[in-house]
Amino acid sequence: MCSLVTSIFLYACESWTLSAELQRIQAMEMRCYRKILHISYKEYVTNEENRAKILQAIGPHEDIxxxxxxxxxxxxxxxxxxxxxxxxxxxxxxKGVRRQGxxxxxxxxxxxxxxxxxxxxxxxxxxxxxxxxxxxxxxxxxxxxxxxxxx
Structure with a gap:
């Protein structure tokens, strides 16, 4: 399921302009990790612990x-x-100038x-x-x- 979500998420990512979306992308990735590991948001598990568990479960991988x-x-x-x-x-x-601000x-x-x-x-x-x-x-x-x- 994760590979399907990743391929759909990354569709046409070459054309994105990344600014504030960086944190949203990382948050979506963390949600996927929690889903894979069956960890609820009610449980207090840090992102570091999630990354360590994913690394142990699927091995080294590139983040999104x-x-x-x-x-x-x-x-x-x-x-x-x-x-x-x-x-x-x-x-x-x-042609022209960019707006003020x-x-x-x-x-x-x-x-x-x-x-x-x-x-x-x-x-x-x-x-x-x-x-x-x-x-x-x-x-x-x-x-x-x-x-x-x-x-």
């Missing part, structure tokens, strides 16, 4: 947020190397944040597939929050 980041970076590399309409949309900008995150902001490269430099970095694969593997790892902030 890591999968989303990896897929998004891989898709970006694929599109940036192509010459189709998707690349035009990816590189396209709208705090700006919403753009799709490309996630790429810039995860790789540490400016958007133009990442366009050229994509051309070397081996280096890009190594960068994707390094960038898609999700750092864990400190344990006192997790639960």
């Amino acid at each position: 947020l890591t999968i989303v980041k990896r897929r998004k970076l891989q898709w970006y590399g694929h599109i940036a190397r192509s010459s189709g309409l998707a690349k035009t949309f990816l590189q396209g900008t709208v 705090g700006q919403r995150k753009r799709w490309e902001d996630n790429i810039r944040e995860w790789t540490g490269l400016e958007f133009g430099k990442s366009q050229s970095a994509v051309e070397n597939r081996e280096k890009w694969r190594k960068l994707v593997a390094k960038s898609s790892v999700v750092p864990q929050r400190p344990s006192r902030l997790r639960d």
Whole structure:
């Protein structure tokens, strides 16, 4: 059941712009773990304990947020190397200025944040597939929050 939920959840995740959704994604993953382990919310079991039980039950695995980041970076590399309409949309900008105040995150902001490269430099970095694969593997790892902030 978990693989079915995961595949449905990750449908078209390459097009997501991740900002506040990070915590919601991790919460959904934790709900799935609790469901698999038959742990009620009424029982006080920390997220760390749930992760340890899942690790013991199914072994090492990637969490959903890591999968989303990896897929998004891989898709970006694929599109940036192509010459189709998707690349035009990816590189396209709208004339004018952005509105005043705090700006919403753009799709490309996630790429810039995860790789540490400016958007133009990442366009050229994509051309070397081996280096890009190594960068994707390094960038898609999700750092864990400190344990006192997790639960």
